[in-house]
Amino acid sequence: MRLKSILALAGAAILACWLASPSLDAGPSPRAQNPDTIPAEKSTAMAKEIIPQMIAALGGEAYLSVRDSDCTGRLSQFGPLTGALGGFAEFRSVWIFPDKYRREISRKGIIIDVYNGNQGWTLDKGGISDTDPVVVAGFLAGLKTGFDNLVRYRLKEPDLEYRYRGIDVVDLKQADWVEITDTDQRSFRIAVDRGTHLPVRFAVTTLDPKTGEPTQDTTIYSNWHVVDGVQMPFGVSRERDGRRSQQSFYYGCKLNSGVSPTLFTKEDLQNHWKGKKSK
Numbered sequence: 224m225r226l227k228s229i230l231a232l233a234g235a236a237i238l239a240c241w242l243a244s245p246s247l248d249a250g251p252s253p254r255a256q257n258p259d260t261i262p263a264e265k266s267t268a269m270a271k272e273i274i275p276q277m278i279a280a281l282g283g284e285a286y287l288s289v290r291d292s293d294c295t296g297r298l299s300q301f302g303p304l305t306g307a308l309g310g311f312a313e314f315r316s317v318w319i320f321p322d323k324y325r326r327e328i329s330r331k332g333i334i335i336d337v338y339n340g341n342q343g344w345t346l347d348k349g350g351i352s353d354t355d356p357v358v359v360a361g362f363l364a365g366l367k368t369g370f371d372n373l374v375r376y377r378l379k380e381p382d383l384e385y386r387y388r389g390i391d392v393v394d395l396k397q398a399d400w401v402e403i404t405d406t407d408q409r410s411f412r413i414a415v416d417r418g419t420h421l422p423v424r425f426a427v428t429t430l431d432p433k434t435g436e437p438t439q440d441t442t443i444y445s446n447w448h449v450v451d452g453v454q455m456p457f458g459v460s461r462e463r464d465g466r467r468s469q470q471s472f473y474y475g476c477k478l479n480s481g482v483s484p485t486l487f488t489k490e491d492l493q494n495h496w497k498g499k500k501s502k
Contacts, residue, residue, distance in 0.1 A: 257389070258386070266385075267384075267386065270385035270402070270403075273387070273415055273420075274378070274401060277415050277420050277422060280419060280420035281421065281453065282452050282453035286374075286454070289320065289375075289453060289478050290319065290479050291319045291479060291481070292320075292478050292482075293476065294315070294473055295474045295475060296474050297472045298311060298471050299311040299469065299470040300469055301466075301469065313329040314327060314329070314471075315327040319482055320375070322363075323338070323487040324487070334346070335492060337486075337487055338354070341363065343362065344489050346495060351489065370422065373403070373411055380406075383403055384403070385402070385403055387399070388401065388402050388412065390417075394423055396417075397416075397418070398416050398417060398424075400412055400415075408430060409429050412425070412427075412428075413426075421454060424441060424442065424443055424444070425441070426440070426442075427441075439464055440461065440462075440463050443461070444458070445457075445460075450477075451478045455473075457472065457473040458470075458472055458473075459473075
């Protein structure tokens with residue numbers, strides 16, 4: 224499979240903030256603290272008390288009101304079967320939230336993937352092509368399960384269920400686990416550092432619509448920096464069902480810089496392609 228296809232599938236499956244989402248499991252089970260003995264109403268209240276603390280630690284209103292981001296860094300990919308390092312590349316990741324996303328990968332040339340709602344295109348050395356509808360669908364599904372999308376937009380949904388899942392040691396940090404379940408029975412588990420109130424891990428469990436088998440995508444956050452009043456993880460690792468798939472190290476980010484919507488159009492890619500051919 225060509226590099227652009229691997230990157231497109233990986234990005235569409237995990238998105239949210241490039242966060243996401245190394246060979247570590249979701250941490251020892253918070254059930255070791257027997258949170259199921261806590262009455263349901265108290266469990267919900269405890270979970271709802273932790274979430275605002277986390278949002279405040281992330282930057283409060285500054286975090287919630289982020290409109291766009293423009294980040295650069297280095298991306299490593301790992302084989303889905305062996306977990307071996309499959310390669311690395313420099314990248315630029317640009318968002319206009321919630322559903323405009325552009326990723327530029329520099330490795331023996333530049334590959335650009337653009338998503339704009341339910342549309343997508345790719346530019347590589349062969350020219351511009353429409354993104355496979357399955358990959359676009361994966362991108363849209365990833366939006367619904369991404370950490371930033373959940374915290375910024377979905378917490379207002381009236382039918383979400385909240386549960387406190389106990390205290391645990393996660394990545395050498397004492398953390399509270401909070402679980403949020405939506406009406407599609409997707410489970411979102413967040414490990415929140417008890418000292419900083421920042422998220423340590425974000426685990427999403429979904430059920431395959433055909434087989435009913437669960438899949439868990441886990442994002443591991445580290446190396447936090449304040450950018451324009453917002454806490455951002457400059458180290459983001461992702462795994463699927465216990466196998467690491469991706470690791471990103473960010474060089475820097477700009478927030479609310481007025482990213483142009485034209486970056487997320489096929490016309491922009493066409494202009495970029497014409498510029499490459501004229502050189």
